[in-house]
Amino acid sequence: MRTSARSRFATVLRWCLPAVALAGMAVVPARAAGPDGVPRGTPAAATALDIPPGVTAGVAVFDRQTGAFTEQHNARTRFRSASVVKLLIALDHLWNRGPDYTLPADDRARLDTMLRASDDASASYYWSRNGGGAIVDRMVSRLGLADTAGPPAGHPGAWGYTALSAADTVRIYRYLLDGAPEPVRTLVMGDLRQSTRCGTDGFDQRFGIPASFERPWAVKQGWSGFGDSDDCTDTAAVTGARSGSPAPSAAGARAAVGADDVDLTQRALHTTGTVGAADRSIVAVYTLQPTSTSFGAAYTHLGRLVRSLDVPGAVRPAGTWFGTWGSDVRVRAGTTTSATVLTELPAGVEVLIRCQKQGQRVEVPPYVNDWWAYLPLYGGYVTNIYVRSPDNRLPDVPLC
Known part of the structure; x- marks a missing residue:
């Protein structure tokens, strides 16, 4: 399958999945962040707390x-x-x-x-x-x-x-x-x-x-x-x-x-x-x-x-925040499905991605992807199939 499959995949997520599958999950990618971890479009020191509706x-x-x-x-x-x-x-x-x-x-x-x-x-x-x-x-x-x-x-x-x-x-x-x-x-x-x-x-x-x-x-x-x-x-x-x-x-x-x-x-x-x-x-x-x-x-x-907090002395990690989809998504030590499983992500959680690289081709029919994202918080990789993005290769994320 060509890279364009990701675009069709994103469309399916937005319109075709049952509402219950998306409960509590962002439908679009999370606010992206620059290399310093600060969300793009916001000042270095946030002027307002980001408290989601209902919280x-x-x-x-x-x-x-x-x-x-x-x-x-x-x-x-x-x-x-x-x-x-x-x-x-x-x-x-x-x-x-x-x-x-x-x-x-x-x-x-x-x-x-x-x-x-x-x-x-x-x-x-x-x-x-x-x-x-x-x-x-x-x-x-x-x-x-x-x-x-x-x-x-x-x-x-x-x-x-x-x-x-x-x-x-x-x-x-x-x-x-x-x-x-x-x-x-x-x-x-x-x-x-x-x-x-x-x-x-x-x-x-x-x-x-x-x-x-x-x-x-x-x-x-x-x-x-x-x-x-x-x-x-x-x-x-x-x-x-x-x-x-x-x-x-x-x-x-x-x-x-x-x-x-x-x-x-x-x-x-x-x-x-x-x-x-x-x-x-x-x-x-x-x-x-x-x-x-x-x-x-x-x-x-x-x-x-x-x-969004002003925390003196804090160092924000480099990377870009993305939403994920699916449950039991495994974080692995390498970019193959045979690599050691380090942990599993909470379903639908946002993750910080520092870089990406090509690895084993993964199929979640009818989708395929050979790109993998490195998650510094977990010290391992997830297949990009489970990252909310319109393309196989994540935008503005450097190579590992």
């Missing part, structure tokens, strides 16, 4: 060098924390441990798994062992958090329903970086710098901050409401139990009333952490997205928002 966002970016916020949007709005609360669970567990904060080997392994791979079983273990909602009460008092509250009264065991705001999240990181004992800072921040590509529940954790900025970064991500996933593959991931969303239980019941005003229905996707040399900027971005939003679409929405 509720809470944002705070704090420049530790100047001591000032560079971004604030609904910074005091409460969101259900999902796995971001694991920061408070870890800090509470480490509080007043003694001069060296040494943990038994099994305890240290469990804490590492919780912070690096966002393991839910580990969080539930600490939540039950250390008093449930009392953990949140203690940390609110210790850190002077203004918007944080434990789970709603009817869900005392659901640690992911803890309410957090972007502003309080910045305060948590400021404590970690500037107030915590050195062993605690080294342990927690060290784990966040080693965040695995995949969570133990099978979800891709490289959204938001790690997808938008070059290292150094340290992240604690959060997601809730997307069901189960086993798409993400990461041989470096810390092995842990798959527990999915924590089920409400009587564990950790307390007298205090929790955050009954948090939204427990919409899908939540959050990215928090530090960016730049010496942890220059603290970034906290919380989003709630409609229940019809796929994980790939939510991942894309969050990425667009994060890329």
